Amino acid sequence: MSRRLHTDRSSLAHRLRYALRHPTRVPPYLRRFVRDLRLRRMTGGDHVAYYRAVMKDDTARNPESAVGSATHERWLALGEMQFDYLVRHGLSPEDRMLEIGCGNLRAGRLFIAYLDPAHYHGTDISPEILLSARETLVRHGLQAKLPYLTLVDDLRLAHLPDGHFTVVHAHSVFSHSPVQVIDECLRHVGRVLAPGGFFDFTYNRTLGAEHQVLREDFYYRTETLVRLAESHGLTARPMDDWEELPHRQSRIRVTHRG
Numbered sequence: 271m272s273r274r275l276h277t278d279r280s281s282l283a284h285r286l287r288y289a290l291r292h293p294t295r296v297p298p299y300l301r302r303f304v305r306d307l308r309l310r311r312m313t314g315g316d317h318v319a320y321y322r323a324v325m326k327d328d329t330a331r332n333p334e335s336a337v338g339s340a341t342h343e344r345w346l347a348l349g350e351m352q353f354d355y356l357v358r359h360g361l362s363p364e365d366r367m368l369e370i371g372c373g374n375l376r377a378g379r380l381f382i383a384y385l386d387p388a389h390y391h392g393t394d395i396s397p398e399i400l401l402s403a404r405e406t407l408v409r410h411g412l413q414a415k416l417p418y419l420t421l422v423d424d425l426r427l428a429h430l431p432d433g434h435f436t437v438v439h440a441h442s443v444f445s446h447s448p449v450q451v452i453d454e455c456l457r458h459v460g461r462v463l464a465p466g467g468f469f470d471f472t473y474n475r476t477l478g479a480e481h482q483v484l485r486e487d488f489y490y491r492t493e494t495l496v497r498l499a500e501s502h503g504l505t506a507r508p509m510d511d512w513e514e515l516p517h518r519q520s521r522i523r524v525t526h527r528g
């Protein structure tokens with residue numbers, strides 16, 4: 271079993287060991303540490319406001335690294351990985367898709383190109399990354415596909431219709447979310463999910479104690495998230511075939527019970 275899955279990245283011992291092994295990563299970490307103190311004071315414990323401010327800062331530097339890709343090649347590859355996975359799982363042009371935390375359409379551009387017009391709906395909490403998403407749309411000539419892109423400040427999905435989406439997707443969103451945010455999403459997602467539809471999300475898995483680093487990266491045990499989904503009348507199962515891909519996060523699929 272990988273040691274990585276037992277690591278508590280919030281512990282001082284881990285941080286010191288990590289700094290010794292990767293000295294070049296210390297300055298960016300310190301920059302994030304100072305930013306965390308400043309933004310925490312500014313946003314007073316509201317996680318969405320906090321993370322929106324993080325995204326504003328990161329997007330101003332580079333929108334592709336703001337969604338987690340260090341290079342353009344990685345941005346393209348991560349989008350393709352998400353797209354190919356869902357196509358292998360039967361995604362068809364008639365599907366109606368909701369992407370929660372769509373970012374600047376790293377994968378969204380491929381979903382939009384593939385799905386029928388107006389079948390893609392992306393939401394995000396960051397106005398800056400949605401402006402970057404609009405640039406991605408233009409760059410890829412996707413105007414005729416008429417995607418919806420909506421700015422949100424919670425995960426209640428209140429602006430969306432009952433039973434509409436056959437596929438809901440949230441990649442690398444719960445890895446940045448405290449459990450209250452995930453709980454809110456799982457409480458409401460069943461309402462917008464079509465009969466037979468599914469909700470896939472990725473998360474940072476730990477086999478040890480659950481923890482977070484600088485309020486930006488959260489680590490959960492699989493059973494916590496499965497139980498949370500079940501507490502909202504849903505069924506959840508880990509997707510083992512996703513583990514075979516070169517990606518550090520794990521994946522869970524949520525469906526209506528029965």
Ligand SMILES: C[S@@+](CC[C@H](N)C(=O)[O-])C[C@H]1O[C@@H](n2cnc3c(N)ncnc32)[C@H](O)[C@@H]1O
Nearest residue numbers: 325337338371372373376394395396441442443
């Ligand atoms: C690491 S990026 C991934 C973006 C996209 N899913 C992708 O794979 O390219 C995380 C995105 O989720 C958004 N986000 C974070 N928390 C959110 C929330 N509670 N609701 C909606 N979007 C959220 C961030 O603004 C950011 O654009």
